[in-house]
Amino acid sequence: xxxxxxxxxYELGATDLSPSLLTIVIDTNPHAWDILEDSLPLSKAIxxxxxxxxxxxxxxxxxxxxxxxxxxxxxxxxxxxQTPPASTDQDGDVSMSTxxxxxxxxxxxxxxxxxxxxxxxxxxxxxxxxxHLHGNTSTMLAGALTLALSHINxxxxxxxxxHGGANPDDTTAEGTAPSNRYxxxxxxxxxxxxxxxxxxxxxxxxxxxxxxxxNSIFACQRLHIPIDVCKLSGDAVFLQQASDATKGIYMSLxxxxxxxxxxxxxxxxxxxxxRHLVLPTRVDVDFRAACFCHRRxxxxxxxxxxxxxxxxxxxxxxxxxxxxTHLDVGDHNxxxxxxxxxxxxxxxxxxxxxxGTPMSVSTPGS
Amino acid sequence: xPRAVRGLLIECDPSIKxxxxxxxxxxxxxxxxxxxxxxxxxxxxxxLENLKYRLDRDLDEKIMQLDESExx
Amino acid sequence: MxxxxxxxxxxxxxxxxxxxxxxxxxxxxxxxxxQLTMASATSRPLEYLEGLPGTTFYKLYQQPSxxxxxxxxxxxxxxxxxVMALLYQKDPLPTADLEIWVxxxxxxxxxxxxxxxxxxxxxxTTLTGENVRAYMLTNPFAxxxxxALMGAxxxxxxxxxxxxxxxxxxxxxxxxxxxxxxxxxxxxxxxxTSAFSGQRDTVNxxxxxxxxxxxxxxxxxxxxxxxxxxxxFGFVLQxxxxxxxxxxxxxVESAEAIGMDSVEVLSFLFLLSSLELGQSYDKTHLxxxxxxTLADLTDFGIVYQNDADSTRFxxxxxxxxxxxxxxALSNPVTGSLTGPVGQTSGxxxxxxIIETNYRLYAYTSSPLQISLISLxxxxxxxxxxxxTGKITRQSVRRAxxxxxxxxxxxxxxxxxxxxxxxxxxxxxxSNKGVPASILPPTVTxxxxxxxxxxxxLRATAxxxxxxxxxxxxxxxxxxxxxxxxxxxxxSDRKRMFFVTRHEQVAMYLRNxxxxxx
Numbered sequence: 008x009x010x011x012x013x014x015x016x017y018e019l020g021a022t023d024l025s026p027s028l029l030t031i032v033i034d035t036n037p038h039a040w041d042i043l044e045d046s047l048p049l050s051k052a053i054x055x056x057x058x059x060x061x062x063x064x065x066x067x068x069x070x071x072x073x074x075x076x077x078x079x080x081x082x083x084x085x086x087x088x089q090t091p092p093a094s095t096d097q098d099g100d101v102s103m104s105t106x107x108x109x110x111x112x113x114x115x116x117x118x119x120x121x122x123x124x125x126x127x128x129x130x131x132x133x134x135x136x137x138x139h140l141h142g143n144t145s146t147m148l149a150g151a152l153t154l155a156l157s158h159i160n161x162x163x164x165x166x167x168x169x170h171g172g173a174n175p176d177d178t179t180a181e182g183t184a185p186s187n188r189y190x191x192x193x194x195x196x197x198x199x200x201x202x203x204x205x206x207x208x209x210x211x212x213x214x215x216x217x218x219x220x221x222n223s224i225f226a227c228q229r230l231h232i233p234i235d236v237c238k239l240s241g242d243a244v245f246l247q248q249a250s251d252a253t254k255g256i257y258m259s260l261x262x263x264x265x266x267x268x269x270x271x272x273x274x275x276x277x278x279x280x281x282r283h284l285v286l287p288t289r290v291d292v293d294f295r296a297a298c299f300c301h302r303r304x305x306x307x308x309x310x311x312x313x314x315x316x317x318x319x320x321x322x323x324x325x326x327x328x329x330x331x332t333h334l335d336v337g338d339h340n341x342x343x344x345x346x347x348x349x350x351x352x353x354x355x356x357x358x359x360x361x362x363g364t365p366m367s368v369s370t371p372g373s
Numbered sequence: 374x375p376r377a378v379r380g381l382l383i384e385c386d387p388s389i390k391x392x393x394x395x396x397x398x399x400x401x402x403x404x405x406x407x408x409x410x411x412x413x414x415x416x417x418x419x420x421l422e423n424l425k426y427r428l429d430r431d432l433d434e435k436i437m438q439l440d441e442s443e444x445x
Numbered sequence: 446m447x448x449x450x451x452x453x454x455x456x457x458x459x460x461x462x463x464x465x466x467x468x469x470x471x472x473x474x475x476x477x478x479x480q481l482t483m484a485s486a487t488s489r490p491l492e493y494l495e496g497l498p499g500t501t502f503y504k505l506y507q508q509p510s511x512x513x514x515x516x517x518x519x520x521x522x523x524x525x526x527x528v529m530a531l532l533y534q535k536d537p538l539p540t541a542d543l544e545i546w547v548x549x550x551x552x553x554x555x556x557x558x559x560x561x562x563x564x565x566x567x568x569x570t571t572l573t574g575e576n577v578r579a580y581m582l583t584n585p586f587a588x589x590x591x592x593a594l595m596g597a598x599x600x601x602x603x604x605x606x607x608x609x610x611x612x613x614x615x616x617x618x619x620x621x622x623x624x625x626x627x628x629x630x631x632x633x634x635x636x637x638t639s640a641f642s643g644q645r646d647t648v649n650x651x652x653x654x655x656x657x658x659x660x661x662x663x664x665x666x667x668x669x670x671x672x673x674x675x676x677x678f679g680f681v682l683q684x685x686x687x688x689x690x691x692x693x694x695x696x697v698e699s700a701e702a703i704g705m706d707s708v709e710v711l712s713f714l715f716l717l718s719s720l721e722l723g724q725s726y727d728k729t730h731l732x733x734x735x736x737x738t739l740a741d742l743t744d745f746g747i748v749y750q751n752d753a754d755s756t757r758f759x760x761x762x763x764x765x766x767x768x769x770x771x772x773a774l775s776n777p778v779t780g781s782l783t784g785p786v787g788q789t790s791g792x793x794x795x796x797x798i799i800e801t802n803y804r805l806y807a808y809t810s811s812p813l814q815i816s817l818i819s820l821x822x823x824x825x826x827x828x829x830x831x832x833t834g835k836i837t838r839q840s841v842r843r844a845x846x847x848x849x850x851x852x853x854x855x856x857x858x859x860x861x862x863x864x865x866x867x868x869x870x871x872x873x874x875s876n877k878g879v880p881a882s883i884l885p886p887t888v889t890x891x892x893x894x895x896x897x898x899x900x901x902l903r904a905t906a907x908x909x910x911x912x913x914x915x916x917x918x919x920x921x922x923x924x925x926x927x928x929x930x931x932x933x934x935x936s937d938r939k940r941m942f943f944v945t946r947h948e949q950v951a952m953y954l955r956n957x958x959x960x961x962x
Contacts, residue, residue, distance in 0.1 A: 061594040062532075065517055066525050068768060113596040114513060114603050115721045272530040280522045283551035375918065375954060377908045382933055382943045385902035406909055408941065413934055415909050415943065429899055 026069035027199035027277040028162055030155040035076045036146040039207035043240055047263040055267040061117045073158050074124055075151045076131055080139045082150035085127045086120055146208045149219035156226055159200040166198040199278050201233045209241035217297035224249045235274050239263045244293045251292040258287055380405040380415040387411045491519050493694045495564045502566040503585055504708045510603055512589035514715040518768040524558035537571050537579035603719050615759050617723045620749055624761035627746025629813050632681055635664050635673050636816045651744045661695040675848025682857040689763050705734050713738055717760055718767035725757040795862040801885040803836045820844050821854050841895040851896035855889050905933050908947040913940040925953050
């Protein structure tokens with residue numbers, strides 16, 4: 008009786024695919040945009056990004072968007088506004104009267120996002136004074152990432168609750184809290200979140216934020232949130248690592264004028280579609296780190312054997328700045344030791360197994 | 374010379390097939406071609422509804438049903 | 446060959462261990478089937494649209510709202526990616542480039558996406574200057590979609606807000622309630638809930654609604670009696686979004702019959718789907734046909750207007766979620782649509798609990814829901830807010846004889862599963878990425894098995910080729926049939942094969958004969 012059976016019609020439970028939440032972090036560093044003025048002024052870039060946002064919202068009725076500006080002195084929300092300007096209460100009584108000139112030729116959700124983003128961006132720019140910019144050429148990437156992550160977290164929980172998914176309280180009670188809620192099961196049934204960073208600032212500017220940025224990256228990695236990076240100018244070390252670690256897309260645009268086409272082609276597909284696509288990934292990721300003592304980007308440095316903090320030179324008094332362990336730096340004369348390559352080969356050739364790798368040699372106690 | 378014959382390819386279990394074969398023995402009005410493996414045969418298109426009906430009726434009689442009483 | 450490998454291995458497995466192991470063989474397939482299910486969710490409106498002639502599409506795509514709605518609702522994910530990638534590209538994209546873009550494991554999805562795009566007249570192929578085949582978006586569609594994304598000059602594609610001062614504002618909750626009442630009224634009319642509770646105030650359905658249901662073969666009206674048809678049974682168990690589309694397509698078809706322009710009606714429907722809930726829109730600039738459509742849709746609860754002469758109308762959630770997936774609708778509206786009456790639309794809309802012993806508990810007092818459940822359940826007790834019963838072989842067989850399929854029963858149960866069931870399944874560890882099922886697997890499997898008892902053979906209409914004199918003579922056409930995808934069954938030993946269409950194979954044989962001589 009098994010020749011004709013029902014297994015072919017077997018359907019899985021959920022009938023609808025969950026929507027995706029795209030959080031865009033726009034680097035609004037005026038110094039960097041100034042350099043780009045000739046090829047792609049900020050206003051034009053924003054216009055392109057807005058079309059991209061509309062395209063994202065068009066893909067699914069329930070798709071969500073959030074936009075954060077990473078400015079020189081602070082990170083700020085562009086959409087959704089945390090403090091709505093006029094009172095738009097539940098009935099919409101007030102908002103109706105304020106909207107005196109409705110433009111019906113645009114899909115409403117698109118217009119709401121556009122209005123808010125442009126208005127908030129203008130406010131942000133107006134509030135930026137010369138003193139803010141003076142001597143400050145970096146961008147608050149870490150802050151922006153953190154805002155994005157907290158928003159994603161809130162929306163994920165809210166969405167799961169609305170859709171009768173796992174109750175977050177229950178999962179936390181089990182002890183294996185967030186990984187359960189975000190990753191383990193039901194990949195298709197949770198809100199699909201991803202972050203897109205539109206970056207213009209160079210890496211040296213943001214080296215002082217190395218630790219918080221890396222922490223955000225690791226949080227994304229753990230929550231399976233890809234960080235896509237669209238680099239318009241410069242080439243940031245940490246952002247390469249960010250997209251590499253979170254399986255996001257990294258693209259450094261050679262022709263910033265074509266921003267929209269890049270956005271539409273490479274950055275629009277969500278996680279589900281990406282499974283079917285060959286994505287532009289970077290093979291030569293710059294894995295360099297910044298030292299903890301001077302925030303310099305280092306190729307080779309010192310690492311505390313206890314807490315793995317990185318230093319560009321032996322810390323003062325040979326005491327780790329992070330954990331305070333006294334380190335026996337030895338007679339390296341501030342020149343980091345490297346195992347000669349030849350030696351390694353020889354060991355392999357000898358067939359000596361075990362303690363051959365440089366890693367295990369340097370581990371304390373071995 | 375190859376020929377093409379119109380019909381319905383029936384895919385079913387051996388047990389069902391043997392029932393169809395039995396029906397056919399009566400008047401030879403079902404089967405166009407017995408395809409001679411365990412679970413395929415070709416029948417006349419017009420006979421499908423009739424066949425289904427007979428199968429349902431006979432199966433209802435033959436298959437043992439679990440007790441469906443509501444009391445537990 | 447017709448029989449897929451998977452099933453053969455499944456048969457072997459079950460043959461050894463017994464029929465109960467079916468769940469195992471099935472589970473591995475879930476992920477793949479999952480995607481197929483996705484596609485089927487959009488199928489009904491898609492099928493209808495595909496049947497339209499190209500010129501109709503040309504007219505439809507003039508409206509940005511239509512282009513947006515079709516883009517959003519009818520296309521699979523991958524197709525959306527293709528459209529967006531091509532939308533702002535100046536030159537056509539060579540087919541080879543697109544093939545490289547899609548990973549080699551997803552050929553099937555790619556072909557599916559491209560074929561849907563072609564059938565909806567969104568994508569066409571051209572030759573570039575270097576004589577390379579390339580894809581490009583067709584024009585009214587691409588221009589309209591760009592207009593939708595960037596804002597257009599002065600089309601009224603997304604509706605005009607009503608400017609007239611309002612005396613009485615209608616809140617979103619009112620609209621939801623109105624939509625629920627009307628829609629439930631339509632359903633109730635079909636199922637005949639009045640038999641269940643006579644005292645319930647029945648919604649006055651207009652003659653047009655009844656005619657439409659009859660024309661769509663969802664009910665049969667004999668004198669004063671209203672009998673639901675097999676199609677009707679299938680219909681009432683679907684989710685609301687699918688139902689609304691079903692009705693709307695019937696409406697468009699019937700509009701054509703009475704001389705209304707189907708393009709006009711369709712684009713108006715797509716326009717409705719892009720309006721905002723809770724806003725009122727101006728009626729005065731609508732064409733007479735659109736005003737008429739509006740009045741008809743009011744009966745279904747898809748739009749609301751104070752009275753027929755009012756200058757404004759409100760889209761309800763049934764309209765504004767037309768181009769969304771059904772889940773977007775399921776919470777706020779279906780929650781109130783299907784849930785216990787008076788329950789505020791809170792989290793989760795389900796109210797049915799099923800236990801592994803086939804017992805069913807439904808926390809509802811809605812006569813409609815109770816009569817729907819009674820279609821496939823032996824109800825036993827009824828309490829003020831709860832009915833209990835048991836799903837039995839008998840009750841399922843009865844439902845199947847009425848024309849309801851096992852899948853419809855299961856999907857109904859699934860979409861109304863109590864939050865408690867969902868919570869339970871979410872807490873279960875997943876099995877290799879396959880989430881634990883919400884309904885007890887024994888119950889869903891058994892429902893399918895009960896259906897199978899009646900469905901013991903698979904019939905494929907076609908043609909049997911036989912009487913080949915030599916193996917060589919047999920092999921050629923057989924292989925050819927396999928290549929063009931019409932081969933269903935073959936036996937090398939008997940030199941016979943079965944195809945769904947014979948024309949091309951016959952032509953092949955003739956050509957071969959001519960060539961041979």
